[in-house]
Amino acid sequence: MSVVRRLRGGGVSGDSGRTAVGGGAAVLLLAAFGVAIAQTIVVAALAVFARELDTTATGATWLLTAFMLASAVATPVAGRLGDLFGHRRVIVTGLALLLTGSVVAASSTQLDSYPGAVAGRVLQGLAGGVFPCAFGLARQSVPPERLGGVVAALSVTFGVGGALGMVVAGPLVDVTGPAALFWLIAALALLALAGMARATSPSAPRPPTGGRVDLAGAALLAGVLVTVLLAISQGRAWGWSSPWIIALFAATLALSAAFGAVERRVAAPLVDLRLLIGPRLLTTNIATLVVSVGMFAAVTLLPLFVQTPTALGYGFGYSPARTGFVMAPMAICMLLATPLAARVSNALGARAAFRTGAVLAAIALAGLGLLHGHIAAVLVWCAVLGLAYGLAFASLGGLVVGSVGQEQTGAATGVNTILRTVGGALGAALAAAIVASSATALGPPTESGYTTAFVVAGAIALCAAAVTAVRGAATPPPRRGADATSTGGSARAVD
16 A cells, blocks of 8 residues: 555654655554554463463463553653654664563573563563654654555554454464464564664664653553553452452552642653643543453453353354454454545544444444354454454544644654553453353353443443544644644544
């Protein structure tokens, strides 16, 4: 596609020197894809990791939790560093961390070292800052008429990579073993690093823009994210009413209050609260959180459902490899939805594209909950769900980028990425809790648990559409000029 053929340096390329004519957008997409696929690549193989690393099922989930915690902490810090000192530098650093963490995790898995594998996942998660900085570098370097397509592609990469992580995991583990998952990520990180080196000329980077990083805000935000995600991810294992979970939620509230107080007082806050709760981005951020809950609830439910033994009267008894093929239509349709999202955004506005995706997601999730007796039906609903979330995620980037100035791109997209991560954790926890609640004391979950969980996820997706619909008519007109065209060539892209 033309939107990924080149990332020109004709504009202000800032921190990266002058970007080469060819391949720059593709490199940014590859970098973002590597981080996105790393997040979920362990999901379909958690049982295998538990066996290989001699740990419990709860212990194995830390391979997912550790990544999410590290990514949530690193994302806003990286976005701010990119805005201050250069997005390309932060991307390269993030890719180096992704490569190092992948090698550590792969080697530790081969040596049956559970602590080493978790440590490697933490290092991988620190690469989460690649996402906001990829948006920032694209906005500095891509011509306005091409930026909408690149932003949409970067946005949908978050969902496509997450879905493909589960598609490739099963077959790869069955053939080569679990360590191969991390070697695959290492190869992607290495390719992206090589691409970053080739995509820029040897001209000297721009000196730092000045400013300082809000270390107090970073520490407090890290505390907020760690406590809330730890509580969400471990609530089912530790018990939602246990003292540990209650203490974690109480700590989240206290740290959130302290973070808000600090950010209002410092001259250069880590997270400008106007980017989180300001009138231009409030509904977009709420919609991001809500739609991510529905998305990751589906991603969590589908592998569990299709792997359920048929002896229980439902499910298909699939292996991890066959589960991956079931997820393939979702990933493919997410990818195909990217150019469609750009067309809908240009014609009707990004909010309309988002609402269309959210409504389709609600329909697909309801279908999965009520009509899942045959694998053909499941595959159709997965395809519709992929199209739905492709439209939704692709439009989110345009909504965020079109609502802030260029100097705030990294910070604003960083905040939005955090909300996707937190929403994903909430969705996974919610889905698991609903399914588990249908099980008897010693028995497996019932089919009604999955039906309820899918329908609830569909209702959540419908709420995301309602959030943007309520305020769509009241949204102030977008800024004219460069920012007005930054999401696809017209003011309609911001809606």
